[in-house]
Structures are given as structure tokens and as C-alpha cells.
Amino acid sequence: MNMSSLVRTGAGILMPFLLVFGFYIVLHGHLTPGGGFQGGAVIATAFVLLMVAYSYEIIWERISLEFLKNTETLGLMLFILTALIALVAGLAFFGNWLLGAGGLFGTPVSYGINPGDLNTGGVIPILNIAVGLDVLGAMSVIILTMLFAVRRDA
Template sequence: MNMSRIVRTVADISFPFILIYGFYIVVHGHLTPGGGFQGGAVIATGIVLLVAAHGHEAVARQITGNLLKNAETFGLLLFIITALIAILLGQGFFTNWLANTGMLFGTPVAFGPGPGDLNTAGVIPIMNIAVGIEVLGALSIILYYMLSGAQEAR
């Protein structure tokens, strides 16, 4: 199942831009509209584009299912560990233990509209990245499973 050369070339060219846009949405989740779920869905859309252009087998040789499965597990683990560290520090589960401390992601912000600083918001950027990795893996692996089932039934 191969599309024409034009479709394959355009998909190859636009895939890195989709990837960068998705990562931008994930990393800037606490400043602009977006976040982990939306950015992960955008990156998964890029993988869907590759699969539509090149076919399932050719893409699965480069981006293997095991890689996506590991990405999903790693994202969920990072999310839970980030929440659990707050307990080790003597605070409650899911406390924002990095906000307003002056460390990484810890610059205090004043109330009101402003230009926005990437180095704020405590654990929220870390959780955004974790959830982004998880959603990217989950949506792509669901697509892979369904495609393998469709090929088997043919």
C-alpha cells in the first residue's frame, strides 16, 4: 500500500515541522493554549501522516511498536514519580513542590497579564512533557494495533 511519489515526498518534508510544532505546544503548555494532551495528539498525527503515505510496514521498521510502548510507559512513570516526590519532601500528593522556589521552573510570577516566562510554573512543565510523551505513545500504538488487525483480516 504505497501512495504516489508526490504524497510520500510531501509527507517526508512536513513531518519534522509537525514534530517541532507538537513539541512547541507541549513545552509552552503553561504559557499559551495547549498542553501535554494536545501536543501529543499533534505528534501522533504526524505519525498517522507517515503511515498513510508509506504504509504500515515501512513505518513500523523505523518507528517500532516497542519504542512507542516504552514511550507510553515512561511518560506515565515520569508523571507518577513527579507527583510522588512531593510526598518525600513532606508535602501532599500532587503538591506543586517546585513553584515559587527560585530553582528550575521556579521563578515567581506576579498576578496580571504579562509576556510570560518559560522558567515558571513548577512541576507543570515536567508533567506536560510526561503526559505529552504518554499520549504520543498511546495514540500511535492504538493505530498500530488496529492496522495490524486490519491486515490480518484481509
């Protein structure tokens, strides 16, 4: 079941903007409103837009279920590993072991009201990316599995 060419063209035009917006929300989760969950949901919405616009066969050929499953598992593993490394570093579970270290995401924050720096936040941006991958994979897998379960002629 192919939608009309108007819908397909609109989906194609909207797709990159949705992806950029979603990844922006994920990456700037510690500075601006949003976070991993919201950004992942926006990216999943972009995929769902594609699934709604194009026909069953094209989706079956282009989008791999295995890839999305692996994305979700990767996100979950990254989340738990980041939380576990805090134990090795001598902090509590989910402790912020990158905070103020000076390396990746470790620039000390200037307190008070400030425009914000992307390279702050310690472990929070990593957890954001992990949850973003997790939510993106999970939502897409749910919709894609439901779509595959529907017969094409139904």
C-alpha cells in the first residue's frame, strides 16, 4: 500500500530535518529542554513517518529489523556499563565519574545563569546518548514488528 506521491515527497523532505532535530535534542540534553527519551522518540517518529509513507516491500528491503534490535541492545549496554564504571571509580552506582576531570564532557561548569557549554555534564551526555539509542531502537522495533505482522492486503 503506497501512499500518494504528495505524502512520499513530504516525508522525504521532512526526514532530514526530523533526524537533525532529534539528534540535537539528544546531544544537547544537558543544556536545553529535552533529553535522551524525547530525542529518541523524535527520531523514531521520523522512521515511522517513512514507514507510513512507503509501501510494505520497500520498508522490508530498506530497513533492517536486526539493525534496530542491535541499536536498542547497544544503548542498553552502554547505559549499564556507564553506570557500572562508577563502581570501579569508587563512587556510587550511577555516580558522575567524569565530572570536572577535564577530559571528555569534563569541563568545569560556570555556576549561575550561563549560555552553557556542550563539553560539560560529566556522565550525563553519555547516558543521554545511551537512552536515545535505546528509545530509538525500541520504538522503531515495536512499530516495525507490528507493520510486518500486518498482512499486506489486510
